[in-house]
Amino acid sequence: MPETHCWTAPCANAVPASRLPKPIDRVYLARSIHRRHGCLSCNKRDHLIFDFWPLSIHFTNVQLLSPHRARMPLRASFFRPLLRSVSTTNLITATCRITTTPPHLLPRTYSTSPPTMAPKRRPASPPHDEDEKALDPKLAEHPDEDESETSKPPSQKRQKKSSSSSKRSAVVTGGPKVESQYGSSAYAKSGDDWHRSDFNPSPRGRTDSKTPLQELEAALKTHAPSKHNDAGDGKNVVYWMRMHDLRIHDNRALAHASALAQERRKKKKGGNLIALFVITPADYKAHDRGARRIDFVLRTLASLKKELDKLNIPFVVYTHTDRPRTSIGEKVFSLCKQWNASQLTANIEYEVDELWRDLAMLEQKDKGGVSFSLFHDCYVVPPGRVVTNDGRPYSVFSPWNRRWTDCIAKDASLIEESPDPEANDAGARKDSTVGKLFDLDKLGGGFGIPEELEGFECKDREYMAKLWPVSDGAPKQVLDNFMSGKGGETALDRPANEPSTKDVGGNTKESRLARYAEGRNLMNENGTSRISPYLAAGLVSPRECLRRTRALTKGKLQVGRDSGAAMWNTEISFRDFYGHVLAAWPKVCMGHAFITKYENVKWETSSSTLEAWKAGLTGYPIVDAAQRQCIQQGYIHNRGRMITAMFLTKHLLHDWREGERFFSLNFIDQDFASNNGGWQWSASTGTDPQPYFRIFNPLSQSEKSDPMGEYIRHFVPELKGVKGNAIHDPYRRLGKAEFEKLGYPKPIVEHAEARQRALRRYKNPGDE
Ligand SMILES: Cc1cc2nc3c(=O)[nH]c(=O)nc-3n(C[C@H](O)[C@H](O)[C@H](O)COP(=O)(O)OP(=O)(O)OC[C@H]3O[C@@H](n4cnc5c(N)ncnc54)[C@H](O)[C@@H]3O)c2cc1C
The missing domain is CATH 1.10.579.10 (DNA Cyclobutane Dipyrimidine Photolyase, subunit A, domain 3)
Structure with a gap:
């Protein structure tokens, strides 16, 4: 593919020199999109989206194009070389200069080749490293790092943001829907701005001043049932498990669902608990989930099914392939109705699409008599809670981390364990509605746990299962071994749950945890926990991680850099920090740079x-x-x-x-x-x-x-x-x-x- 294209279009109406467009410097091509020719420059925006089946071509940084010019069709011959080169990939980014003015009028010359950087052979030189001070970037104290290191939340930046982002955004910010330019970054990619997603197609967010999470929380206050609300006539309670909370132990929404079921039982109003997981391939595609992550989930679902079975809790796994993908909320409500359930619980997912999905569900007028409650579970401190004295979110980790630590010190319930769910009565298996949910194969029509999901075939499934096992207590073994296994060993091929050569006990200096402060930067060592896949999918709760280290440090939660445990807890808080950033600046979920100027x-x-x-x-x-x-x-x-x-x-x-x-x-x-x-x-x-x-x-x-x-x-x-x-x-x-x-x-x-x-x-x- 040529690196740079120069194309000059004849123009019917001359444009005054002062209004000559600057060159467009990026083109995004995404396959399989059928879009209209689109121009938003007439709306003072900076994007052009051209349909060119099977490609949609998205130009960013288009400046000062007149409406006439912006609607000008591009010639097919121009795109042919690009089309050929993208036949096997579904995403391509190409540098492209397109102008509506003859090249000689352009303000500068455009080279067509990237800078060559052929390395020169030279004698060995002592390495210099300008990052030396920052080997521990998170905890390095910076003079400017104090409570003032905050950024205004979207609500307070609203006006400024809309003008600057419309000029600078490197991703879609307007008008017609465009499929992913950058997959995972584009969670809510169809949007008009960061408020809009496939799940929020209406202009909600254009005028409001809240983040999607703030909207959801406001709606929860209005629409969600109170803790013991006995809404609806249905007898049963459904817990909807999601991509970040695949566990039974210490799970907020599951514990709540179980409590609701117990209550109904006490009142002799039924009270069977049903667990549900909805596989959503279209979402996974849209969000760039990979085959390994999906396989990890499928393996976990199979293992959870066995565990829930022992508790007489049916675990229903359903693959949602209906169109549009946004119909998932309706589907879940209809399943609840079918299962004679009047209460539905779930843990909040903080990505934009998911927040809008839940909000739409909460606001849905006809929920079929089902009340829907949502819980914070994925992070230790709920996103949005760690704020400055004047309520602004922090944009720098260190002061945020101090506040985060204070929050936990003041509210120990944040790391308290949620009770495990109680078993259903054995009679659940004979119940006319619930009984049949135990055998998914008999249900057919999208029910069941597939070994493999179409479009997400995991080529190294066996090796992944060996390296990252999910069943038979594997997540706990991973933690146990990190807490008390011998540190300083080279273990590059070891399964995550395989013990070190020696168990040295949790309170010795030799353990992996105790050595963490130094070991975590040595890439050859078993210096870190390798718990991330389990945390990401929720097989382990972050609260549990903190409780485990707290137990080793005399019941006091250490955070900072004074010990391996303190350092490791700080990493757990770093995970929380990014959740907080996502919730406070949802634009990052849509491919936007956190610092706007670097979008250019x-x-x-x-x-x-x-x-x-x-x-x-x-x-x-x-x-x-x-x-x-x-x-x-x-x-x-x-x-x-x-x-x-x-x-x-x-x-x-x-x-x-x-x-x-x-x-x-x-x-x-x-x-x-x-x-x-x-x-x-x-x-x-x-x-x-x-x-x-x-x-x-x-x-x-x-x-x-x-x-x-x-x-x-x-x-x-x-x-x-x-x-x-x-x-x-x-x-x-x-x-x-x-x-x-x-x-x-x-x-x-x-x-x-x-x-x-x-x-x-x-x-x-x-x-x-
Ligand atoms: C470019 C880049 C991409 C990353 N992508 C992911 C990702 O997709 N998923 C993911 O879980 N982590 C990601 N991280 C963070 C970090 O690299 C991993 O969490 C860590 O390497 C996992 O190994 P571990 O469990 O042994 O970590 P440990 O050092 O044992 O830390 C324990 C836990 O703390 C959390 N944690 C540690 N470091 C970070 C960090 N820098 N940011 C956020 N959380 C942290 C993780 O949940 C981790 O499992 C990314 C970091 C970078 C720089």
């Missing part, structure tokens, strides 16, 4: 460098090892994630959304809030209080995080035989002939040059 950064679009990064063929061993760990294990060590994410966004200067999507599709621990937060942090478009010039030097990162090169040798077999510290930089540290024998690529960019280019592009977003 000029990204590279060469598919060759992007593909080299994806495949782990950049010539930077630590980056390649991290990428290959992702491909192989569906997981990367946290430091590896930061290194490789920063490499993609700063060295290769690719849009962070490309990386976010790749991780999302490949990770077993895929979690929108953490993934987006991690990417935006790494790309400096997010909540990192350090400015954009934090650029990791991959070489010094490699030497610090994998000192003996074990991690690299494990994941990059071409380098297995490389001895000593040449492992970190074989191209420069080995002789030419020796290097060539390895069959390993040369570095695709040179650090110093790439760094300069990144500094330039970030300093003045929009410039070359």
Whole structure:
């Protein structure tokens, strides 16, 4: 595919020079979309969306086009080369310059090739690392980090935001629906702004001043039943399990459903508890869920079914393939009605689509006599609760973390365990309505737990099941082993639940937890817990993590950096932080940069460098090892994630959304809030209080995080035989002939040059 296209359209009406459009600098192509020709520039917006079956072409940063010009059809011949190149992918980003004025009138010359960054062979130089101070980026104290480090919530920024985002947004912000440009980032991608989603097609949010979560909470006050409301005539209670709460133990909504069922039983009004999970392939597609994450869910559902069966609780799994995908709420209500249930409970999901879905359900006039209650469960402190004295959300982690810790200190119930659900009476199995729900196969028509979901076939299912087991108490074993297993071991291929060579007990300095402060940055060690897939899908609650460490630290919850336990708890709070960011700035859920001005950064679009990064063929061993760990294990060590994410966004200067999507599709621990937060942090478009010039030097990162090169040798077999510290930089540290024998690529960019280019592009977003 050509890197840059220049196209000049004849124009019927001359445009005054002052109104000449600036070049458009990005084009997004998404397949299988049927859209009308669209132009919003007449509405003073900056987007153009052209239908070109099977592609929809979305131009951003279109400035000052007259309505006449904006509606001008583009010639098919222009797109032909692009069409050919996207036949096998469903997403492509291309640099494209389109102008309605002859090239000689353009303000500057447009080069058609990306900057070449051929690495020069040079003698070994001592690594310099401008990020040294920030090896622990989260806890590094920054002079400007205090309570004033807050950002106005959307409600207070409303007016400013709409004008700036309409000029700068790199994603759809107006008019016709456009399918995903960047998958997971585009949770609510059809929107007019961050308020609008497939689940909120009406202009709700255009004039209001609340985030979707605030709207949901307001609606909960009006519409949800009080705790003991005995609404409706139905006898039964349904708990709707979702993508983040796949567990029985310590589950807020499930515990509540169980309490409601008990109450009904006491009043002799029935009271069977039914658990429901709805598989929604269209949502998974829209949100870039990967096959591994889906397989992990399916395996968990099968295991949960067995456990719930023991409690005489039918676990109904239903695959919702109806169109539109937004009809899910109606389907759930209709199932409740069918099952003679009058109460429905669920835990809140904080992504925009899901919040609007729940809001629509709460506001639905005819719920068929079913009352719907929602609970905060996914995070320790509910998003929206950690705010400054004047009620604004924090945008910087450290002050947020202090407040978060205060919240828990003041309200111990936040980490209290929810009671396990009580079993249904054995009679439930004979009940005319509930009894038949135990055998899903007999129900047919979308009911049942598929081994595999069409469109999400997991090619390495067996290996994933071995590495990340879900049944027979595996999640608990993962935690147990982290708390008391011996630390400092190399365990790169060990299943997450496999014990260390020795159990050293929870209160020794040798345990993985105790060593966490140092071990967590060593990529070759079993220094971190590997609990993330279990937390992301909710097999373990974050409260449980904190309770476990609290039990080891004399009943006092430690947070900070004084001990391994304190440090680990801080990571759990970091997970909460990104949930809080997602809820307070829902725009991040729609592909927007947290810091608006960086939406204009000029990204590279060469598919060759992007593909080299994806495949782990950049010539930077630590980056390649991290990428290959992702491909192989569906997981990367946290430091590896930061290194490789920063490499993609700063060295290769690719849009962070490309990386976010790749991780999302490949990770077993895929979690929108953490993934987006991690990417935006790494790309400096997010909540990192350090400015954009934090650029990791991959070489010094490699030497610090994998000192003996074990991690690299494990994941990059071409380098297995490389001895000593040449492992970190074989191209420069080995002789030419020796290097060539390895069959390993040369570095695709040179650090110093790439760094300069990144500094330039970030300093003045929009410039070359
Ligand atoms: C670019 C990028 C993408 C990421 N994508 C994801 C993702 O999709 N899903 C995901 O769960 N985490 C993600 N993270 C965060 C972090 O890398 C993983 O949570 C961590 O590596 C998981 O390993 P662990 O369970 O051994 O972590 P531990 O070090 O043992 O930490 C315990 C738990 O704390 C939480 N945690 C730790 N570090 C972070 C962090 N930086 N941000 C948020 N939570 C954290 C996680 O829930 C983790 O399981 C991402 C980070 C980056 C930089």
